[in-house]
Amino acid sequence: MTTPPPGTTSSASFTFDLDAEEVWLAEDPTASRRPVLLSQGAYGPRVGLPAVLGLLRAHGVRATFFVPGRVAETYPAAVESVLEAGHEVAHHGHTHRAPAELSLDEEVDEFERGLAALRHVGVVPTGYRAPSWDFSPHTLGLVADHGFDYSSNFMDEVRPYVHPSRDVVELPVHWTLDDAAHYWFAADTWTKKISTNGEVEQIMVAEADGIAAMHGCAVYTLHPQIIGRPGRLPLLDELLRRAASDPSVWVATAAEIAAHTRKQES
Numbered sequence: 001m002t003t004p005p006p007g008t009t010s011s012a013s014f015t016f017d018l019d020a021e022e023v024w025l026a027e028d029p030t031a032s033r034r035p036v037l038l039s040q041g042a043y044g045p046r047v048g049l050p051a052v053l054g055l056l057r058a059h060g061v062r063a064t065f066f067v068p069g070r071v072a073e074t075y076p077a078a079v080e081s082v083l084e085a086g087h088e089v090a091h092h093g094h095t096h097r098a099p100a101e102l103s104l105d106e107e108v109d110e111f112e113r114g115l116a117a118l119r120h121v122g123v124v125p126t127g128y129r130a131p132s133w134d135f136s137p138h139t140l141g142l143v144a145d146h147g148f149d150y151s152s153n154f155m156d157e158v159r160p161y162v163h164p165s166r167d168v169v170e171l172p173v174h175w176t177l178d179d180a181a182h183y184w185f186a187a188d189t190w191t192k193k194i195s196t197n198g199e200v201e202q203i204m205v206a207e208a209d210g211i212a213a214m215h216g217c218a219v220y221t222l223h224p225q226i227i228g229r230p231g232r233l234p235l236l237d238e239l240l241r242r243a244a245s246d247p248s249v250w251v252a253t254a255a256e257i258a259a260h261t262r263k264q265e266s
């Protein structure tokens with residue numbers, strides 16, 4: 001369904017960043033020589049993704065997967081399994097280097113290589129999420145100039161909107177609905193405790209309910225290597241159940257919500 005069913009007053013989109021090893025490769029120059037470090041990312045396409053797809057199927061929810069180009073090259077079968085299940089695949093850079101840390105030439109190269117890699121596996125993405133949501137001053141222009149319909153990176157609203165400076169729909173995000181913010185373990189410092197599902201559920205449900213009360217869109221930013229851990233899948237199950245069983249919430253892909261936003265604002 002591409003338009004909100006009658007009676008819905010807010011929306012929700014389950015988005016998954018299929019980063020695999022690329023987060024570690026982008027952050028740590030020694031990572032390519034550290035197979036155990038990288039194996040944390042390999043868990044995503046290998047174990048996390050099939051489990052996530054199973055839960056989405058069980059709840060009849062179609063989701064959006066943001067995939068770096070290099071992940072599409074390394075794991076074409078994983079991307080194929082996402083597409084076969086009827087989900088959306090969108091652009092998430094080529095490597096996982098954040099645009100804000102790149103020169104303009106490097107950023108253009110990353111954007112176009114990522115796009116080419118997705119097209120190579122049969123995907124024509126209409127949405128873009130920057131690695132780490134970290135735009136440079138040029139990123140929004142690049143997204144618009146490549147004909148993309150939407151971005152899902154900014155934190156300045158809870159309702160989707162069209163950027164005033166560019167013809168790009170924004171589906172706003174926030175750390176509260178990001179599994180990484182709650183579960184990421186900083187192995188270099190050991191200072192950050194891993195949250196319990198109860199803590200994360202409390203934070204996410206409060207935020208999603210608040211967004212619904214404001215007639216906004218709850219954009220969950222999840223990662224198969226994080227939410228797909230065995231002990232956390234029950235939380236995803238519950239978040240999907242809550243959203244999918246609420247007749248006032250339109251649960252849809254990011255592209256569908258972006259298309260609807262554009263229609264409303266035109």
Ligand SMILES: [Zn+2]
Nearest residue numbers: 017019131132
């Ligand atoms: Zn990512």
